Amino acid sequence: MALINFLYYVVAFAVVLGVLIVVHELGHYAVARWCGVKVLRFSVGFGQPLWSRHLGRDGTEWVLAAFPLGGYVKMLDEREGEVDPAERHRSFNAQSVGKRMAIVAAGPVANLLLAILLYCFVFWQGAPELRPLLGTPPAASALAQSGVENGEEVLRLDGHEVASLQDLHWQLLRRASEAESVVLETRNLRGEINERRVAIAPTLAEFGLEADLPDRLGVTLFRPYIPPRLGSVSSSGAAGVAGMQVGDVVVGIDGVTVDTWGEVVTRVREAVGRSLGIEVVRAGRHLHFVVTPTEENERGRVIGRIGVGVAVPENLPQLAITVRYPLGESLQRAARETWEKSFFSLEMMGKMLVGQVSLKNLSGPVTIADFAGQSAKLGWASFLKFMALVSISLGVLNLLPIPVLDGGHLMYHMLELLRGRPVSERIQEVGQRIGLSLLFALMAFALYNDFARLASG
Incomplete structure (x- = not known):
């Protein structure tokens, strides 16, 4: 594996x-x-050629070389060797x-x-993304000090529409290099519209302009309250074999009270190789079961499962959205996205040179390979x-x-x-x-x- x-x-x-x-x-x-310049070689990689072919009217050599971190196009050039006078007009230097x-x-x-x-x-x-719904921010964070509550959805940042949680992260990073604070227009779970002024400068001064700045400001993933009520129980799973049923409400595991479905999942996943004492409420009665989670491999990590699913509340906010635009608007947004990220890259490089941004932000091939694999696992988009x-x-x-x-x-x-x-x-x-x-x-x-x-x- x-x-x-x-x-x-x-x-x-x-x-x-x-x-x-x-x-x-x-x-x-x-x-x-x-x-009109004659191309002698088109190489992907440097060093010893592993594969080569001469193709085209000019016999251009197409090469796949041993060291893959780069490539080059070699053109006819009088500075690199003799050139037939009949072809001088096709040399790069001419x-x-x-x-x-x-x-x-x-x-x-x-x-x-x-x-x-x-x-x-x-x-x-159209790409699947997370809605810009905020979880409860850490107590000392800038978002907490601005009054942000659990479940508030960010509609705009300094007047600019926020399409997704990823978009919120990007806009915060971009504005952090320009402004000391930003104004978030939000809508809470009661439907009320609020303006939250978030001070960026103190967090920026303490931690610098790093990729995790939005997290430092208090941006956390919204986790709605989901009661620990069972919506499905596999008859062959550990819970079903022990006697648990659909509709049971889990209230304790190993003597510790649980209030949310997330707590149930966490405790079960971590109980690899040992039994759990699970207390449930069924029709007003408290029942106790001893359940031994089965071991399963999840992306290289062994976790516990007992074969149950949650009863999803009907009023649960939609967390995932698909962001899609018409072709013309997609092209405009793509050009703007490329321009903004290009300018931001230059700005970050400049700040690295003067010491305003740590050189720890530099990434090499190992990190790029890691992110490439992670992004591929998340899907084509x-x-x-x-x-x-x-x-x-x-x-x-x-x-x-x-x-x-x-x-x-x-x-x-x-x-x-x-x-x-x-x-x-x-x-x-x-x-x-x-x-x-x-x-x-x-x-x-x-x-x-x-x-x-x-x-x-």
Whole structure:
């Protein structure tokens, strides 16, 4: 089971990485061909080729290489070897500055366009999400101090509609970098509309702009009161064999009073390998049963089950919703989502440089693989949204003005445009070394964070 689970995560990571690398390099490839540049090699991965084929009119070599964390498109270029005079006009360096900039920018732009398409598809098809219903916030949290009660649904944040609990998390993170407080328009279980001013600044000052900031502010999942009344009892299950029946109300387990169905589930799941003394009320009589939960494997963890289900109250609020929009609106929302997350990524990187955001937020391939597997288990919509987020991160990262990245090459081309002549090869060589050193340092930090998260569980 552990091996299958590991392979599941590896496959999910490979799909995410493979799609994003191929799309990025196809961006470079397509614009290079459109500009008339000859492409010599299209490689997914670096190092020793594991598979290669020469295809197309120009005999472009298509390669799958051993080290998969990246890829490249090699074009005809006089700076990298002799070029037949008859083909000089097809070399990269012979193109105008504008064409060279378009070819370089095409990779990151392709990643951003992919994110828009993925978000658009999810919005159009409809994704299952949680309603923005809030549970009872911790006593000292910002939401508790604002007066938020259990079961309040967030309708708007600073005037912007909140579509789901995930959307609430995102909007809080985005506004935290801009405002000291936000105003939540909420509706409680009695149907009353309230405005809750939530102070963000104190929590932000204490914990920083981290991904768990909404949790720190007091955003918790709404858990409606569900009485511990049995709605179904399997005749072959431990409870049915012991004599428990539909309609029984569980009032105690091992001498401890229980008030909600959630308490029953928790105690049964944890009772692996031991018997439980369960007290129920049936037609006004108190009855006692000794029940031994059967062991079941749930995602690699052994839990206890007794073969019963809850009687769901009729007035229970709907927790799950499907967020769906028409195609035109889906495209608009997808473009806005991509723009906002791109800008937020840049803002976070800037805050890391000046020390306002911890470098612990950097994630490497191990964390990405973990999130890829988790999102895949949640369903296709979560997986596609995760892929879109990573695609945005890849696009934004590659546009940074760091030598060896696409943004560094764009910087050189812009300087050439301003100066009227190319940047010297010596300066570019020094820049390459600095850029590689910086990237290796970032990768080391990211890998350190990955293993630190694994070590902390």
